[in-house]
Amino acid sequence: MGLLDGRKGLVFGIANDRSIAYHIALSLMEAGAECGFPHLPGEKSERRARKALENGGIANPWMMSCDVSSDEDIDRVFDETKEKFGTIDFIIHSIAYADRTYLKPGSFVDTPRDAFSQALDISAYSLVAVTRRAKEIMPEGGSVIGMSYYGAEKAIPGYNVMGVAKAALEACTRYLAMEMGEFNIRVNTISAGPIRTLSAMAVGGIDEVFDWVQRKSPLRRNIDASEVGRTAVYLVSDLSSAVTGENMYVDAGYSIIGL
Ligand SMILES: NC(=O)c1ccc[n+]([C@@H]2O[C@H](COP(=O)([O-])OP(=O)(O)OC[C@H]3O[C@@H](n4cnc5c(N)ncnc54)[C@H](O)[C@@H]3O)[C@@H](O)[C@H]2O)c1
Known part of the structure; x- marks a missing residue:
């Protein structure tokens, strides 16, 4: 028996085999x-x-096109999901975007309004938009997970407007958790340590961050995306049935260090 046997849901944000969403998907599917x-x-x-x-061993994956800045796209995805799955139990939101022009150390102050x-x-915002639709097909409750980073809380050179977006994502998580709780829908974020993905590589000076985490984190290493995947299994499963509105660090302990 897998921990997640019979559970169905959507994993947003797979770009390639480095994506955190890809590793989360493998872990969730391995659990059933x-x-x-x-x-x-x-x-x-x-x-x-x-x-x-497919290379990860998932035959005929069910793919849907969705730009999360489009309400029409999100509506279509949830219509298709209702048709295929009926109801769902989880949503993984592993999506972020910022114009990399403004992800350079020293360029936060130059961020224009549109960026x-x-x-x-x-x-x-897309976490709110997706959770609203998910609620309609989660009659038994469910688990919604977003992906955050320490730059939400502390100023990290180069993370810039993405840090502001992550602070908003974490606040959205608390407000969504407050309102979704009565429907037995739990909403949490995982704050992952740096991982070499397409998005991470867009952040100026990221190599220095990897070196620093390796030297300073309690576990003296960077993390592996599969470790985020296993935490997602916990947060989707009943093992975390009383956990909501949380930001869970999977960062080799880095966030507890003051100096
Ligand atoms: N890699 C890290 O170091 C790290 C650390 C902590 C948190 N995160 C977060 O993890 C999540 C996943 O990022 P990742 O590192 O796996 O990189 P990634 O580039 O593999 O994934 C980002 C995903 O966002 C998708 N995306 C961007 N704009 C979109 C849009 N308009 N509509 C739909 N999808 C869109 C991309 O297609 C891609 O699949 C992000 O929220 C990121 O901020 C990453």
């Missing part, structure tokens, strides 16, 4: 869950995400 995969629109995005999943709004819309 059934998943659908909304991906960024475009033939290339679809092909890369599908190839990653700021776009980062907040795609990286934070």
Whole structure:
């Protein structure tokens, strides 16, 4: 018996086999869950995400095109999900975007209004938009998980507007948890340590962050995306049935260190 046998849900945010969402999907499916995969629109995005999943041993993954800045796209994905799954038990939101021009140390003050709004819309508001639709097909309750980073709490050179978006994402998580609780829907974020993905590589000076975490974190190492995957299994499963509104660190302990 798998911990997640019979559970169904959507995993947003697989770009390739480095994506955190990909590693979460592998862990969830290994535990028995059934998943659908909304991906960024475009033939290339679809092909890369599908190839990653197939190479990971997932035959015929169910792919759906979805730009989370479009309400029409999100509506369509949830209509299709209702048709295919009926009801669902979890949502993994592993999505972020900011114009990399403003992800350089020293450039936060230059962030223009449109780049700021776009980062907040795609990286934070979309969690609200997705949770609202998910609630309609989660009659027994469920688990919604977003992905955050320590730059939400502390100023990290280069993380810039993405740090502001992550602060908003964590606040959205608390407000959603407060309102969704009566429907037995739990909403949490995982604050992962740095991992070498496409998004991470867009952050200026990221190599220094990896070196620093390796030297300073209590476990004296960086994390592996599969460790985030296993934490997601816990947060989707009944093992975490009383955990909601939390931000759970999977960061080799880095966030507890003062100096
Ligand atoms: N890699 C890290 O170091 C790290 C650490 C902590 C948190 N995170 C967070 O984890 C999540 C996943 O990032 P990742 O590191 O796996 O990188 P990634 O680039 O593999 O994943 C980001 C995903 O967001 C998707 N996306 C961007 N804009 C979108 C839009 N408008 N509509 C739909 N999808 C869109 C991309 O297609 C991609 O699949 C992000 O929220 C990121 O901020 C990453």
